[in-house]
Amino acid sequence: MVRNFPHRLPVVLIVLAVAATPLLAADAASQPASQPASQPAGVPQGVLTALKQQFMPPKEKDRQAAIAAYSQQMEKVLALGAEAEKNHPAAPDLYQVRGAMLEAATFLARINRTDETQERMAAIARRILDSDAPARAKVSAETSLLRTRLEGAESAKAEPEIRAFVDRYEKTDAAGDAVVYGAILSHSLGLDDLKEKYLKLLETQYASRPDVAEFLRRIGRGPKQVDKEFKAELIRLDGTKLALPGDLKGKVVVVDFWATWCGPCVAEVPHMKEVYAKYKDKGVEFVGISLDQDRQRLEQFLKEKQMGWIHTFSGKGWEDPTAQAYGVNAIPSLWVVGADGKVVSDNARGDLEGTLDKALQARDAKPTTQPK
Numbered sequence: 001m002v003r004n005f006p007h008r009l010p011v012v013l014i015v016l017a018v019a020a021t022p023l024l025a026a027d028a029a030s031q032p033a034s035q036p037a038s039q040p041a042g043v044p045q046g047v048l049t050a051l052k053q054q055f056m057p058p059k060e061k062d063r064q065a066a067i068a069a070y071s072q073q074m075e076k077v078l079a080l081g082a083e084a085e086k087n088h089p090a091a092p093d094l095y096q097v098r099g100a101m102l103e104a105a106t107f108l109a110r111i112n113r114t115d116e117t118q119e120r121m122a123a124i125a126r127r128i129l130d131s132d133a134p135a136r137a138k139v140s141a142e143t144s145l146l147r148t149r150l151e152g153a154e155s156a157k158a159e160p161e162i163r164a165f166v167d168r169y170e171k172t173d174a175a176g177d178a179v180v181y182g183a184i185l186s187h188s189l190g191l192d193d194l195k196e197k198y199l200k201l202l203e204t205q206y207a208s209r210p211d212v213a214e215f216l217r218r219i220g221r222g223p224k225q226v227d228k229e230f231k232a233e234l235i236r237l238d239g240t241k242l243a244l245p246g247d248l249k250g251k252v253v254v255v256d257f258w259a260t261w262c263g264p265c266v267a268e269v270p271h272m273k274e275v276y277a278k279y280k281d282k283g284v285e286f287v288g289i290s291l292d293q294d295r296q297r298l299e300q301f302l303k304e305k306q307m308g309w310i311h312t313f314s315g316k317g318w319e320d321p322t323a324q325a326y327g328v329n330a331i332p333s334l335w336v337v338g339a340d341g342k343v344v345s346d347n348a349r350g351d352l353e354g355t356l357d358k359a360l361q362a363r364d365a366k367p368t369t370q371p372k
Contacts, residue, residue, distance in 0.1 A: 040090040043097055047084050051077055051100045057263030066263075067111060074104035078120075085127075095133035098124055102141060118148060135174035142168075143181040150189060158189050166198070176206040180215055210327030217346060218330070225326065225346045230255065230337045232322045234289065234312035237299060242287070242312060245341025252284045252344075252359040254352070257323055257333040259291040260301045265332045268349075269305050276309055279356055283339070283363070286310060291331060293317045339363035 054077045058069035081101035088094060105121040121144060128141035146165055150158045162185050169178035179198050186195035199221055206212040217225075230253075234242040244253065256272065258265035276286050286309035292298045293315055302311060314320045322328075326335075326346075334349040338359045348355040 040092060041088070042093045043084055043088050043091045047080065047088075048093075048096065051080055051097065054080070054104075055100075056261050057266075071108060071111065074107050077101060077104035078108075092132075095128060095131060095137045098128045098131070098133070099137055099140065102128065102144060106144060122148065135169060135172035136177055139169055139172075139174040139177045139181065143185070147185060147188075150185065153189065155189065155191055158185075159191055159194055162186060162189075162191070162194065176202070176209055176212055179206065180212065210324060211329050214327040214329040217327070225335075225343045227342055229341050230335065230343050232289075232325070234287070234322065235314060237295070237302075237311050237313055242310065244287070245337060248285055248287070249341050250283075250339050252279075252339055252356060252363060253337040254284065254286045254348070254356070255335040255337060256286065256288045257291065257328045257331050257335075258288060259317075259331060260294075260298055261292065262331050268332055269307065271352075273305075273307065275352055275356070278353075280309075282360060284356060284360070287312065289320065289322055291317050291320055291323060340366075 054073040056073075058066045058073065060066040060069050077100055081097045081104075084091075084097045085094065091097075102121065102124045105117070105124050109117040109121045125141040125144045129138055129145075133141075142165065146161065150161060162182050165185075166178045166182040169175050179201050183195050183198035183202070186192075186198060199216075199219075202212055202216060203221060207216060230244055232242075232244040232255075234244065236242055242248075244255075254275075258268075260266065272286070276284075280286075288307070288309065288311040290298050290311060290313045292313065295313060295315060298311075298313060314322075332349060333347075334352060335346050336344040336348045336352070336355045336359055338344045339362075344359045344362070345355045
């Protein structure tokens with residue numbers, strides 16, 4: 001699974017997996033073109049772009065080869081980051097670079113756990129905490145340190161530290177992030193009562209945040225979109241508009257949030273083609289919502305892979321309006337919409353065929369007028 005970061009909660013950490021991460025996109029795009037004369041200059045856009053490129057999934061198909069290639073990319077992130085720290089020590093957005101470095105160092109420490117890799121990760125986290133970085137950058141860094149410090153700790157020691165950590169961010173814009181991290185840490189240490197406390201807090205106070213809603217949805221806690229109408233105004237690759245559910249009402253629709261740079265998405269393509277071939281004549285339509293920003297690359301990929309269903313493209317990456325509206329914070333994200341336009345599943349990746357069979361049975365039990 002590929003997730004978006006920074007300033008979106010790392011959903012993949014909930015299942016304790018390591019994923020390729022397209023960093024810096026949202027923050028880099030939001031940086032002003034120029035800084036007032038009294039303000040230090042930001043990190044050059046070229047540096048941020050170069051860092052972002054290193055997080056693209058490697059092309060190698062063999063798992064070990066892919067890990068080796070990605071490890072080299074992460075080492076490159078650390079080298080680029082160190083150079084940026086040296087050349088732009090006063091840049092107000094240096095925390096973005098350090099966030100990328102922390103992500104890279106964390107990956108490398110997980111696949112090669114040594115005192116050196118652990119200390120390298122911790123040193124980057126401490127630099128973030130010692131800087132003027134926003135609270136949402138600091139909470140991630142502090143989590144990294146706390147996670148290492150509490151590994152294998154007894155409950156009596158771990159629980160008060162986790163509580164104190166969450167409380168420190170209570171009055172900041174990182175409060176929700178801290179509660180999520182608190183739930184993750186509690187789960188990893190077997191503190192079930194504390195985990196449940198934080199999950200309930202997320203459900204009652206933070207569920208309106210798209211990233212928190214996505215997190216809760218993926219761990220089987222509300223709010224879910226099931227039985228709600230799936231509404232979207234999309235643009236096909238040929239420039240024509242597609243309105244859901246209206247334009248496809250009467251059909252069961254598979255909505256696939258994906259991207260060509262997403263390794264797990266690409267790996268799913270053969271299966272998606274098989275399912276599409278099996279169900280396309282049964283009143284099922286597929287709609288791909290691409291989070292790519294390079295139209296030419298997307299079109300070339302679709303041609304090469306012969307993915308013959310509907311594809312839409314906004315060019316806004318993670319800021320795609322439909323992805324934003326539905327809190328899609330990790331891809332691939334596979335949804336099934338029933339013939340009545342209501343969501344049957346907002347997490348169909350694990351059993352797409354079974355979910356489609358269920359949706360078709362519901363359609364046949366309650367006939368819906370087919371579009372003319």
